[in-house]
Amino acid sequence: MDYRTATTADLTAIFRDLANRMADQYATAGLNIDEVKDEFMMALREGRGDTLLEGGKPVAIIAWREINHAAQTAFAAHESFFSRSSVRFCKKHIRRIQALCGNLPIHSYNWSDRPEVAKWFRILGFKEVERGKGFVVFELDPS
Numbered sequence: 049m050d051y052r053t054a055t056t057a058d059l060t061a062i063f064r065d066l067a068n069r070m071a072d073q074y075a076t077a078g079l080n081i082d083e084v085k086d087e088f089m090m091a092l093r094e095g096r097g098d099t100l101l102e103g104g105k106p107v108a109i110i111a112w113r114e115i116n117h118a119a120q121t122a123f124a125a126h127e128s129f130f131s132r133s134s135v136r137f138c139k140k141h142i143r144r145i146q147a148l149c150g151n152l153p154i155h156s157y158n159w160s161d162r163p164e165v166a167k168w169f170r171i172l173g174f175k176e177v178e179r180g181k182g183f184v185v186f187e188l189d190p191s
Contacts, residue, residue, distance in 0.1 A: 049137040050104075054097035058106045059088055059124075062099075067127040069160060076159040076182055087111070087122060098145070100137070102128065110138075112145055112154075118187070119149035121156045139172050143191060154188040 063085060074084050091097045091111035100108040108125035121142075146154050156174065158165055159182055166176070166184070174186035 049134060050101045051098045051141060052101065053095065054088075054092050054099040054109050054111070056089070056092065058099040058109060059085065059092065061106045062109050062124050062126065065126050067125055067130070069127070069130075069162065070124055073159040077157070084122075084124070088124065091122065098141070100125075100129065100134070100141070102134075108134075110141070110145070112149065114149055114152060115155075118153045118155045119146065121145070121154060123156075135168050135171055142172055142188060146188065146190065151190040153190060156186045156188075158184045158186060 063081065066081075071081065074081065088097065088109060088111050091113060094113075096113060097109055097111035099106045100110065106126075107129040108123065111122045112119045114120075142154060146152065154174075155177075156169070158169070169176075169186040172188065174188045176184055177187040178185035
């Protein structure tokens with residue numbers, strides 16, 4: 049896997065074949081796809097988004113913004129992204145994003161009830177810090 053700064057073409061490619069599990073999470077969060085795309089577009093315009101590539105093709109986008117002394121992430125992916133090798137790559141990449149944000153804690157909201165999601169967050173180094181109505185907040189402490 050590799051990454052590059054995300055482009056609008058990458059965003060289009062990811063949402064053209066968005067994983068159903070991602071669409072379900074957005075709906076559970078009360079967001080429609082257009083709202084999600086708009087949020088990503090704002091992050092991309094600010095240079096706060098990376099495209100994750102597999103074999104040179106976009107398979108996911110991760111965006112971030114700083115809110116209340118933490119960096120909050122947003123994520124979208126094709127179904128093909130969800131594999132062991134992706135999780136290993138993301139472990140290094142999320143630390144890169146953290147460094148870009150001045151080594152702030154990283155917060156990631158999750159609206160999935162899939163059991164493997166919590167496991168992936170633990171592998172990435174995140175811990176659960178909050179639970180709300182239908183969501184869990186995971187945090188990655190500064191390194």
